[in-house]
Amino acid sequence: MHEWALAEAVIAAASEIAEKEGLSEIKEVKIKVGELQQIERDILEFALSQLKSTKFKNAKFNLEIAKAELKCRVCEHKWFFGKEKLDESTAEAIHFVPEVAHTYIKCPKCGSPDFEILTGRGVWLESIKGVKQDDG
Amino acid sequence: MVDPRTSTINERMRGIGRIIAVSSGKGGVGKSLVAATLALTLAKKGYKVGLFDLDFTSPSTHIILGIEGVQPKEEKGIVPPIVHGIKYMSIIYYSGEYATPLRGADVSNALIELLSITRWDKLDFLVIDMPPGIGDATLDLIRLIKNIEFLVVTTPSQLAFETVRKLVSLLKELKIPVMGIVENMKMNKSNVIQEQTRKLGVKFLAESPYDPEVEEAIGNTNKLQNTSFAKKIEEVAPQI
Numbered sequence: 001m002h003e004w005a006l007a008e009a010v011i012a013a014a015s016e017i018a019e020k021e022g023l024s025e026i027k028e029v030k031i032k033v034g035e036l037q038q039i040e041r042d043i044l045e046f047a048l049s050q051l052k053s054t055k056f057k058n059a060k061f062n063l064e065i066a067k068a069e070l071k072c073r074v075c076e077h078k079w080f081f082g083k084e085k086l087d088e089s090t091a092e093a094i095h096f097v098p099e100v101a102h103t104y105i106k107c108p109k110c111g112s113p114d115f116e117i118l119t120g121r122g123v124w125l126e127s128i129k130g131v132k133q134d135d136g
Numbered sequence: 137m138v139d140p141r142t143s144t145i146n147e148r149m150r151g152i153g154r155i156i157a158v159s160s161g162k163g164g165v166g167k168s169l170v171a172a173t174l175a176l177t178l179a180k181k182g183y184k185v186g187l188f189d190l191d192f193t194s195p196s197t198h199i200i201l202g203i204e205g206v207q208p209k210e211e212k213g214i215v216p217p218i219v220h221g222i223k224y225m226s227i228i229y230y231s232g233e234y235a236t237p238l239r240g241a242d243v244s245n246a247l248i249e250l251l252s253i254t255r256w257d258k259l260d261f262l263v264i265d266m267p268p269g270i271g272d273a274t275l276d277l278i279r280l281i282k283n284i285e286f287l288v289v290t291t292p293s294q295l296a297f298e299t300v301r302k303l304v305s306l307l308k309e310l311k312i313p314v315m316g317i318v319e320n321m322k323m324n325k326s327n328v329i330q331e332q333t334r335k336l337g338v339k340f341l342a343e344s345p346y347d348p349e350v351e352e353a354i355g356n357t358n359k360l361q362n363t364s365f366a367k368k369i370e371e372v373a374p375q376i
Contacts, residue, residue, distance in 0.1 A: 013140030
């Protein structure tokens with residue numbers, strides 16, 4: 001996923017949650033991003049710093065990258081995604097739309113493209129900490 | 137844990153006037169041709185139009201419109217290129233001409249990803265070429281896009297119309313607007329589909345003939361717009 005789009009999504013989702021929970025200020029946002037997304041940490045952090053509204057003024061964004069483990073549905077072989085084995089344009093295509101991994105990656109044991117992404121796909125807001133309006 | 141991507145989708149769609157999902161109950165009825173031709177027609181009339189090919193496992197609108205050698209621009213997300221006056225987005229920018237075998241959950245994920253990264257900006261119409269049937273993509277769009285409307289394509293075949301009946305019933309039950317039905321590849325004067333459409337309580341938008349010239353016009357938008365098929369699809373535009 002594109003870092004700027006991700007940053008916008010994180011701010012929008014965190015704002016929605018803060019609204020629901022009555023938080024006047026957000027202190028910490030934990031984000032988990034799958035390795036398949038191939039996020040550039042610096043760009044994401046810069047985008048977050050540019051997009052954050054006053055509610056996020058003192059917020060710390062903790063980013064965790066989840067390793068991508070794949071499992072073949074045909075022969076059940078499990079393996080880890082290795083970006084280093086892909087050429088630049090393939091890696092970039094997977095960065096934008098991780099599902100096209102099924103176009104380019106095959107099971108190293110039996111050659112099937114029918115694999116499951118066990119971990120390391122998607123973007124998740126794990127937790128948000130902040131100050132409740134009532135806390136003053 | 138919350139997936140933050142869905143929070144931006146409505147924001148991304150905010151500048152779009154009408155979102156038209158061109159759908160069908162089954163494959164092979166000419167849905168992609170109708171979607172691509174409708175987008176061309178609306179663009180020719182001066183509207184700002186986007187075309188989004190969501191038929192991930194069998195994308196074909198790029199072939200119909202002869203789109204090649206273009207890529208979206210990276211600018212705080214993805215900005216689709218404008219081709220033939222249409223902002224055009226498809227998974228083919230990322231999958232190329234290779235097979236993309238996707239299961240249901242993968243279809244949902246790819247759809248959410250593309251909806252959340254694509255910056256359409258201002259559009260009068262976004263035409264979506266849907267995968268056939270009532271699977272993951274249809275259910276996801278209904279869930280994620282507030283003001284979606286459906287345009288349903290059928291052929292004169294009872295087999296096609298039976299699947300349309302199911303699709304339309306589902307949409308009506310979910311209170312999703314159905315703009316109407318287009319009967320494509322018509323080979324005789326029967327008005328059975330028109331009557332059955334009326335019974336379903338849906339507008340009959342147009343009937344387009346089976347037109348062998350269409351195959352010759354694939355990849356050539358000028359030729360395509362001069363076919364008798366395209367002339368009939370033009371009749372749909374003022375009705376929407």
